[in-house]
Amino acid sequence: MTLSHAHGDPVKPARVVVLGAGGFLGRRMLTACAAAGAEAAGLGSRDLDLTDPEAGAQLARLLRPRDVLVFLAALTPDKGRDSATLMRNLAMGRAVCEATRTVELAQLIYASSDAVYSFATALINEETPAIPTDLYGAMHRTRELMLAAEAKAPLAVLRLTAVYGADDTHNSYGPNRFARQALKDGRIALFGNGEETRDHLYVDDAVDLILKTIMRGSIGVLNLVTGRSESFRAVADLVAAQSGRNVEVVPSARQHPATHRHFDVTNLIRAFPGMCFKPLADGLAATVGAIRG
């Protein structure tokens, strides 16, 4: 099921509550809500440990009826790729399910990941079977199923591709790491020659799409992607060019076959006509500029 809208025209929510407000995307969400004039509250792991067995009840006490709950919280692969991390992430999902059974929410938005898809399909859309190939993808897919089965709220599942932008605290392979390497070391290290192609979504575009989903009261599944994939080599070259210094892009011996990921963006265009994504070169320039300070 792709996304469908409850509201023909945008409607401001009573309140937006962001779970994972201390993270890269969460902070931007709160800023964007404020800019849009929407009341928002953020909950980070310091405010509420969603892995706690009592977290569901605690979260319910913090929520109000008609809130929109944006579930961004997750332990990302840099925090662990093992089954223990998986189980902690699932515990967070269970807590959210429990809370929604106590408080009647206007909408629940789950920030999933394109990791729910395998690399077997050349061109992915929302109808592509979600068959994850690692525990991180399995975690997101399991949470999706948990929320669909047990959460008592209109549910929108947004599967985000790799999000980049200034203030990204993660250091996974991609634009932000490349920018830091370029500015700090004057060199960008690639796996192989960076042949893998990926879709890269600028953080402001991701936040804009989540806000649109809130304002339209949308339910269903949508991939948050731009529809244009570039190789890591191309990204590295763009970052190097934006860095303002002489940066060496350094290939390495390839350890694994290159994989590619492309998205059919038709359903997103249908859901949000006229959506204009920030061009990759512009997004990378903004990212490099912000990291440079």
Place this chain on the structure above:
Amino acid sequence: MKPTVGFAGMTHLGLVSAAAVAGQGLKVVCFDSDQALVDRLARQQWPVLEPGLDELIRSNGARQHFTAATGDLAACDVIYVAPDVPTDDQGRSDVTDLTALIHDAVAAMNREAVMVVLSQVPPGYTRTLGVLPPERLYYQVETLVFGQAVERAMKPERTIVGCADPARPLDPRLRAVLAAFGCPILPMRYESAELAKISINCCLVASIAVANTLAELCERIGADWSEIAPALKLDRRIGPHAYLAPGLGIAGGNLERDLATVQRFADSRGTEAGIVAAWLRNSRYRRDWPLRQLQERVRGADPVIGVLGVTYKENTHSTKNSPAVALIKALTGYRLASFDPVVRASTEWHPRLTVADDPLAACDSADAVAIMTPWPLFRTLEPADLARRMRGRVVIDPFAMLDRAAAAAAGLEHVVLGAPLPGDQQ
């Protein structure tokens, strides 16, 4: 003595098929229970647009008689039952009206006449009818192609006839009707004939899917499908009439119905038909090619899009599963102006849609124009005229209706299926 032929059901298939039989010099009784429709037909007002249909029926004169009286079928030696069979959004046929009409015709026909079911039916339908002795009941594969129906009905490549027992000779009166067309006659079991029609359409869809898949690759790697397709057609294994023109997926309802039938039977019988799902996925994906191109290329506040053509193909009035209508419905954030030579676009499809009286008027001040149906009229458009009337420069022209060199000379960003995409760096 020449047999008299009856046709029951005067919609697209029945009307064209009856006209073709009358065009071979046979007397034809055209029955429909809708008196108002019969009155319109008698006044030579045809419910469908088909090139050559008007001329053919007029030349048939008194040989082709329209009636709303079932009793008139009693004079016929061979009775074709040929109403169009409606399909739903999933491509499923509803044979309720067809079955009722067959029973009405059986009640009216004389005891010696034979019946031919011409409407497309799912495999197994004819044998289970049980309305006539097997030797008096046939199924014949229809070859209706919207926009080319008269030509194909008058000059069929072959006639496929489903029989209860193909080892028995065809009824001589039916053979006389078929022989008038001078093409090979292929008798076979009912079930084979019913599946033959579906098989033909699956082969066509396979060709379309191949063309669309490789045309998209052309767009991305700088190749041009218009250069490749002629080479394929000279290959004896593919042939000069192969469906190799890239398009916006399959539409019109008939091909979709056959694919749905194959999927349904494969599902119930446990046969592998994953390729059909792939064809359908490819079709839906290519249908939305203009939408993706517009989203990629049109910027600015409150853009205006001109849409030329709303029917699913040229020379037809049908908008069933039309890519143009799908595009119009998807462009909710835009203002639209449309033009079609035959069908007036509906504001139910889009609240900010205006209908122009000519193609250039639909291009006035447009930020982009999409030529969605390959009506011959659109080939006469001069790119320079479009450029003068438009505000923007983007012309989405899937079927290359505009001369590509002239479009480039006029400064248009001319986007054609299967050709390298303007401005694409991949």
